Amino acid sequence: MGLDAGAGAAGMLNDRDFDTVRELIAHYAGIKLSPQKRNMVYNRLLRRLRACGTASFGDYLALVQARDSSEREAFVNALTTNLTAFFREPHHFELLASHAQARAGQRQPLRVWSSACSTGEEVWSIAMVLREAGCAADIVGTDIDTEVLKTGSGGVYRADRVEGMAPERLRKHFLRGTGANDGLVSVRPELRTGVRFGQLNLQSSAWPAQERHDVIFCRNVVIYFDRESQNRLLARFADLLLPGGLLMVGHSESFPAAHPGFRSCGRTAYERLAGP
Numbered sequence: 001m002g003l004d005a006g007a008g009a010a011g012m013l014n015d016r017d018f019d020t021v022r023e024l025i026a027h028y029a030g031i032k033l034s035p036q037k038r039n040m041v042y043n044r045l046l047r048r049l050r051a052c053g054t055a056s057f058g059d060y061l062a063l064v065q066a067r068d069s070s071e072r073e074a075f076v077n078a079l080t081t082n083l084t085a086f087f088r089e090p091h092h093f094e095l096l097a098s099h100a101q102a103r104a105g106q107r108q109p110l111r112v113w114s115s116a117c118s119t120g121e122e123v124w125s126i127a128m129v130l131r132e133a134g135c136a137a138d139i140v141g142t143d144i145d146t147e148v149l150k151t152g153s154g155g156v157y158r159a160d161r162v163e164g165m166a167p168e169r170l171r172k173h174f175l176r177g178t179g180a181n182d183g184l185v186s187v188r189p190e191l192r193t194g195v196r197f198g199q200l201n202l203q204s205s206a207w208p209a210q211e212r213h214d215v216i217f218c219r220n221v222v223i224y225f226d227r228e229s230q231n232r233l234l235a236r237f238a239d240l241l242l243p244g245g246l247l248m249v250g251h252s253e254s255f256p257a258a259h260p261g262f263r264s265c266g267r268t269a270y271e272r273l274a275g276p
């Protein structure tokens with residue numbers, strides 16, 4: 001690992017520091033970083049080093065590990081990968097729409113959990129589908145990364161993020177910014193009804209008590225977890241889904257396939273069966 005143009009005194013991310021980073025992020029978030037991620041780690045943490053005014057990666061990592069360190073959160077935030085999009089993997093939203101249509105007009109809201117929601121596009125896509133189906137919504141978006149949650153709950157995006165969305169859908173659910181907000185869109189207040197955001201670490205043993213859900217989205221996050229963590233998570237999702245409820249996972253994640261409590265019901269979608 002060399003220095004980048006502005007690395008200055010921060011210097012190298014040596015083998016020992018890189019190993020420490022990998023151990024810490026596995027411990028805090030369950031994220032397995034491959035050795036190929038060294039450059040990424042270097043660039044992302046260099047910004048934190050500078051923000052904290054620490055002289056070396058060694059000093060910075062000591063700060064992260066200090067008791068009650070306020071830097072730990074920023075360390076985790078810096079190392080998460082937050083790629084997402086509105087209506088990403090659209091087949092899940094088609095399935096959700098038919099599930100929601102069956103509940104249309106009922107007072108009982110459809111309870112949906114977006115469990116690694118990143119900057120919120122997944123949450124707002126769910127909210128749009130439920131609203132279009134005339135189905136009351138109780139949607140919670142959670143993520144380990146506190147920075148992305150701010151964007152999600154703000155509900156304000158660059159207009160290019162909604163390019164490709166049907167114009168009618170865009171008009172129905174978003175307001176276009178003007179003046180200083182030109183180039184931005186904001187979700188309409190009506191869409192915010194029944195939508196909440198909060199921090200939750202999927203690897204933590206202590207989750208807040210939750211009622212059972214009709215649908216759980218857990219997409220494009222367990223690829224970073226080891227098999228044991230995936231199975232543990234799946235058992236918890238099985239407990240938290242109502243019979244007939246749906247679990248949506250990412251395009252390269254088939255971890256629920258072997259679980260006796262689930263049956264496949266479409267591309268990377270699983271239905272919770274009745275029983276244990």
Ligand SMILES: C[S@@+](CC[C@H](N)C(=O)[O-])C[C@H]1O[C@@H](n2cnc3c(N)ncnc32)[C@H](O)[C@@H]1O
Pocket residue numbers: 028029030031080081082083084085088115116117118119122142143144145148200201202203218219220221250
């Ligand atoms: C690639 S994004 C996926 C976003 C969205 N689900 C999608 O498919 O478009 C992965 C998200 O998982 C979050 N994440 C990583 N480890 C986590 C953990 N242990 N608990 C909760 N969220 C986590 C990251 O912060 C990131 O926002």
